[in-house]
Amino acid sequence: MNSTSGVASSENRTKTVSLRLTEAEHAKIREIASRLGAAESAVIRYAIRSMINRLAPLHDSEANGFSLIPVFVEYGAELSSYFDLDVTRLERIINSEEKETQQVEREDLVLLAMSGLAEPKIHAKLRELQKKNVEHGDVPASLRNYFYDKYIYQTSVEKTGD
Numbered sequence: 316m317n318s319t320s321g322v323a324s325s326e327n328r329t330k331t332v333s334l335r336l337t338e339a340e341h342a343k344i345r346e347i348a349s350r351l352g353a354a355e356s357a358v359i360r361y362a363i364r365s366m367i368n369r370l371a372p373l374h375d376s377e378a379n380g381f382s383l384i385p386v387f388v389e390y391g392a393e394l395s396s397y398f399d400l401d402v403t404r405l406e407r408i409i410n411s412e413e414k415e416t417q418q419v420e421r422e423d424l425v426l427l428a429m430s431g432l433a434e435p436k437i438h439a440k441l442r443e444l445q446k447k448n449v450e451h452g453d454v455p456a457s458l459r460n461y462f463y464d465k466y467i468y469q470t471s472v473e474k475t476g477d
Contacts, residue, residue, distance in 0.1 A: 353384045358427070373408075380417035381466045383409045391430040402428045419466065430458065 336344070348355045372378040372386050387394065387409070394400055400408075402424050409416040419427075422444060429437050437454050441461060 327397060379412055380410060380419060384419065384462050384466045385425050387430075388459050391427050395428060395430055423462070423465070426461075428460070 344355050344358050348358045351358070367374070369390060370386055372383050377379065387405070391400075398404075402421070405424045405428055409424065426437070426440050426444065429440055437458060441454065441457055444461070
């Protein structure tokens with residue numbers, strides 16, 4: 316037997332899982348399924364696949380440090396509140412096996428952990444880190460720009476100061 320055909324067939328196998336949903340969640344899934352003319356299970360599979368795609372870097376064991384910044388900038392508030400992510404857990408997730416030059420600074424991890432808090436607290440921390448004024452009404456965009464400019468868009472030379 317060809318070894319690649321075994322891999323492909325095992326990837327296509329499905330597994331039945333049990334989920335605990337509130338009645339309100341189930342009612343919403345039922346309504347979405349009805350409007351789409353689809354089965355409830357198809358809506359749930361879509362939700363799971365969509366979440367897996369949004370959080371793709373987290374299931375890549377090679378992704379650490381800077382490469383995880385987009386996930387936590389875009390979905391950090393949801394992730395922090397749902398999974399109770401504090402600075403220590405974020406540091407372990409993001410910087411665990413990363414070289415010193417690719418690690419996210421602790422102060423920035425604090426800011427990421429705060430992303431689920433009220434905007435005035437984030438605004439104050441962002442002003443402190445940037446050492447410049449941040450428009451109060453534009454905190455989410457300022458937060459996103461801060462992280463992308465610092466960790467994603469700059470070259471490695473700019474990041475290391477060489």
